[in-house]
Amino acid sequence: MRKPVIAGNWKMYKLLSEAVNTAVGLKPLVANANDCEIVIAPVFTALKTVADRLEGSNIRVSAQDCATQNEFGAHTGEIAPVMLKDAGCSHVIIGHSERRQFYGETDESVNKKTHATIAAGLVAIVCVGEHLSERESGNANSVVAEQLNTGLAGLTVADMERIIIAYEPVWAIGTGKTATPEQAQEMHAHIRQTVAASHGNDVANAVRILYGGSVKPDNIATLMSQTDVDGALVGGASLEVESFASIVNFK
Numbered sequence: 001m002r003k004p005v006i007a008g009n010w011k012m013y014k015l016l017s018e019a020v021n022t023a024v025g026l027k028p029l030v031a032n033a034n035d036c037e038i039v040i041a042p043v044f045t046a047l048k049t050v051a052d053r054l055e056g057s058n059i060r061v062s063a064q065d066c067a068t069q070n071e072f073g074a075h076t077g078e079i080a081p082v083m084l085k086d087a088g089c090s091h092v093i094i095g096h097s098e099r100r101q102f103y104g105e106t107d108e109s110v111n112k113k114t115h116a117t118i119a120a121g122l123v124a125i126v127c128v129g130e131h132l133s134e135r136e137s138g139n140a141n142s143v144v145a146e147q148l149n150t151g152l153a154g155l156t157v158a159d160m161e162r163i164i165i166a167y168e169p170v171w172a173i174g175t176g177k178t179a180t181p182e183q184a185q186e187m188h189a190h191i192r193q194t195v196a197a198s199h200g201n202d203v204a205n206a207v208r209i210l211y212g213g214s215v216k217p218d219n220i221a222t223l224m225s226q227t228d229v230d231g232a233l234v235g236g237a238s239l240e241v242e243s244f245a246s247i248v249n250f251k
């Protein structure tokens with residue numbers, strides 16, 4: 001059985017006080033959600049404070065990006081996974097489509113960041129997903145397979161225990177256009193097959209695959225009812241305590 005994961009990606013929202021208020025407000029509302037893993041991803045400057053305030057709770061803290069290496073050095077502006085762990089993080093989101101589209105993220109840098117994240121003892125939430133034009137031209141499956149094969153290259157079977165995959169069709173992010181449950185299921189099954197081909201059936205059956213892209217309280221249940229959907233990566237609807245809590249408590 002794969003334990004569901006509901007992760008909130010706060011993107012570049014919330015000052016420190018707002019981040020703390022949201023995190024602290026969320027705590028009691030999800031305290032009984034023991035059958036799912038809950039993760040929130042505030043901006044870097046809020047990570048340590050939020051993690052401290054959530055200590056002892058069932059909410060884990062994730063960064064939204066990281067450096068490609070853990071060795072300290074002359075890398076102005078970068079933050080190593082080992083530093084994120086030091087700040088109280090347990091997860092890192094890697095390869096979000098906004099980083100791929102606007103900040104030069106490539107499958108190769110995703111691969112390096114994923115290795116560095118695992119080396120630091122953290123869990124990598126590796127994001128994949130096609131653009132609308134790629135879906136319309138019938139290339140969605142090959143685009144996602146390439147993102148996975150390069151992004152997860154060189155990871156051992158043991159490393160894969162620290163991988164969560166997030167499928168986020170770019171056309172569904174922040175647009176209000178959710179993939180239909182059937183579209184999500186179809187791609188999630190394809191992702192699992194791709195992982196089976198690269199890392200074997202046991203890894204493929206165990207890896208959690210989250211859906212992301214306009215997940216809301218009113219569509220989470222149908223998405224989660226799909227066989228290969230193991231959770232959600234939530235953007236907009238994770239910013240408000242009530243809506244994120246009702247996604248976590250969707251049952």
Ligand code: PGA
Pocket residue numbers: 009168172173174175176212213214215233234235236237
């Ligand atoms: P959204 O964002 O839920 O606002 O569509 C999802 C994401 O970018 O992770």
